[in-house]
Amino acid sequence: MRALRTLRRGGFSVVGLAALLVGGAAHAQAGPDLTAYAQTGLIPFLPSSQQPFEAPPKVALRLEGPLGAFQPHPVVMDTGSTGVVVSAADLPGYSAAKAAAYPAGWEFLSSSKRLWVGHWVPTTIVYADAAGGEAARAQVPVLIVETAMKCPGYDTKTSPGTCAAPTETVDLPRGIAYMGVGFGRERNGQTQGTPDKNPLLNLTALAGKPISAKGFRKGYVITPDGARVGLTAQAAAGFRFVKLDARPGGGPLDWGQAPMTVAAGDQPAQAGALLIDTGIATMYLGVADPAALKTHTETNQNAKTPSKVLDDGQTVTVTVPTAPATTFAFTVGQGDPIAPSQVLVNSPMTKAFVNTGRHALRRYDVLFDADGGWFGLRER
Template sequence: MFAQSTIDYSQYTLDVLIPFWNHPSAVIDTGTCGLIVSAAEFPNWTPELAEKHPVGFEYLSSSKKLYVGRWIPSDIVFLQAEVATSVPILVVSKRYVCSGYNSTRDGPNCTSPTETIDMPTKISLLGVGFGRQFDGQLQGNPDKNPFLNVVSIRGTPINATSHFRTGYKISKEGITLGLTANNTAGFRFIDLDEGVTEDPRDWAPVPASIRVGTVPFVSDNTTALMDTGIDQMYLTVPPWMPVETHIEQSRSTGANVSVLDAGQVVEVQYGQPGRNPAGYSFKVGDMDSVETGVTPPQVIVTRSSTKKPFVNTGRHFFRAFEIIFDAAGGRYGFKATS
């Protein structure tokens, strides 16, 4: 729904932009939560060091990869903006490809891996999402999110008396930490439900409505993920929704998957029908839009009577919108850019 209460952001004046950097570095991923790096490339890592810290794991459902290691407390500095944060890092010593993973049962275990790699290299993922615990990320709570655990900005400590509101904005310029009246101007917000933990910064996924074609929207228990980590879209729809599909290889895993045929129109609305702060649609296979607009190169579809309706937009969404996640107030904001 639309945010029912207004928030006066004018009392908050501290923010900082972390610009995107066209250089090999950690991928910013709103589909996961926590900084994930290879143990092989973690400074001074040893088995003895790892054993002093809690076992950690995260499963990435889009790629079917299960990362297992230890949560090692660390200080992180974003050098471009002189921002310091402090969070545990998932330092990965084993990686599985685990297509049969059960997120409520398996934890750090993969019973039937199709690939197992000890001490994998070149893992560098900066997960800054929320409400992802149900999807293989049971440990992906706000205490792991670098953007929600800022210690200082340009040497100035962040504390309860600072004019700093915990949250972030994603725009084409980069990531803005700290919400103010200026950087929230023009956004339309929806309220989020409380998350699964007692952490006051923990919030449920964004409510949405989805449809393919001109049938009624599916909105009951429907959620959306605006995912910077992938370029394809994932849809879960009820069996009655008419979709035309064919089989092709997933862009993430190479496995055969059901994808929408070209020519069908997908529509996503955020919030509830009739009370939407934002929404958009596209025609599958519109190559001009694939190159420059919101149309993803692939729409992977699951028809299910047991799974909740869901859309993972993929990163093409961000060609048309800026977003804000207000972790202090449980609000998600949209502003169209084109």
């Protein structure tokens, strides 16, 4: 067995380890060959007075569609959902009759239990660069929200897009502006969150130049500066990669979540799926025996309901079977910059699940290769 080579920085560690030593080792490979691709660009995040990823990253964009042009306030970029969502009432050309001509749609955010219902309207999205010019342009259906509900009992399988007992309902809400760019989210209440809705995978131009059919690799890199779209060898330098599984029944560009193992408290490591979510500051932790963890009850910062939360002093260790493997760990309550604001403990899960929240991005850049099905992490 090869020895571990560990560099510790407070509560954080990077472990160089042969991929065969961790769960999901069959996924780990060297990475994609990007030498044939040259077209790339940056969609910058708007400046913030807070430290990186303390708040959700935001971008400036303009919408141009059949219900009128609209430039919302800074729009949250969320890797935990898929699809652009805006309030129907904020569109200057909206009417119920016009909207009804387009496919009915919905999106559910499991962290906050929000269900948005409306119609998917074909729209051009124009992203602004740091100087106010055009960084990129995309063409995707946008969900215009006509009803917003809080739905704690949402059931994806039996009633997608409906809520039998909402605790809150708002017709024609205003102020919703959200850009979901995540992958593998269909099983988490987002049955319509398919790659054709992802604005970073459906670009038509970068800085005014049309996307090259041969020179553009669909995917992105998330850094503190913004989302780099169009993968190149230079953009991917320094990343460690793991191969993703194609999502069963999915089409092109449709990949499952990244594999990982997680050990919490004194419980053994369990294999499962990983999500690095810019939309929330908390972590969601799902393991087989959550009752064995040391927890207490406090208010969930997302859903505002009582939830089980991991006690201070408990350590969480997540290992991603990149080549070589990447491990990060923190101890709750010690103030590590990558530690989430809460570790919310889910109900028992036969396959583990970790939503890290956005704080992991304080030390890692994240890469998603949609054309080839690769996930990458790069320590900064």
